[in-house]
Amino acid sequence: MNQYFYLFFLWIHSMSAGVWLGGSILYLIKSLKYKDKKITSLDFINDYNSILLVSSITLFLSGVIIAFDRLTYGGYTSSQGILLLTKVLLSFLVLFLTWNSRHQTKANKINPSLFISMIIYLIASLLSI
Numbered sequence: 001m002n003q004y005f006y007l008f009f010l011w012i013h014s015m016s017a018g019v020w021l022g023g024s025i026l027y028l029i030k031s032l033k034y035k036d037k038k039i040t041s042l043d044f045i046n047d048y049n050s051i052l053l054v055s056s057i058t059l060f061l062s063g064v065i066i067a068f069d070r071l072t073y074g075g076y077t078s079s080q081g082i083l084l085l086t087k088v089l090l091s092f093l094v095l096f097l098t099w100n101s102r103h104q105t106k107a108n109k110i111n112p113s114l115f116i117s118m119i120i121y122l123i124a125s126l127l128s129i
Contacts (some may be wrong), residue, residue, distance in 0.1 A: 006069055013062035019055040021121055024114040056095065063091070080127060087123040090116055 067084060070076060076084070094113045 006066070009062045009065050009069075012058060013066055016055045016058040016062065017121060017124065019051060020059060021114075021117050023052055023055070024117050028114050052098075059091075063088075083123050083127055087120055087127070090120050090123070094120070 067088075070084075071081075094116050097113045097116070
């Protein structure tokens with residue numbers, strides 16, 4: 001793949017990951033702030049859901065393109081391949097947890113997807129070295 005296209009997809013992927021992780025951290029902070037109050041649904045997360053959806057789709061599509069390029073032309077070692085597979089599986093786990101908890105009351109629970117997202121971000125950092 002052309003290096004400029006690869007750089008573009010890498011930038012898009014990083015920006016989407018930042019939006020996803022930043023939104024998860026915002027959700028955690030707001031949830032902790034309103035934990036003691038009797039709020040059944042946090043209004044700020046409803047506004048952020050459309051951004052998270054676009055971010056998730058962009059993450060998935062750019063990740064497929066980057067992974068294909070790296071697996072085809074990058075010369076991954078077996079340990080890097082295992083890290084990539086782990087990252088993909090954890091990403092599907094986060095999407096499943098997010099999809100599964102979309103209609104539940106979220107005010108008193110901390111979503112584990114934030115911590116899994118941080119692990120995914122760490123694996124992405126390790127793969128970029």
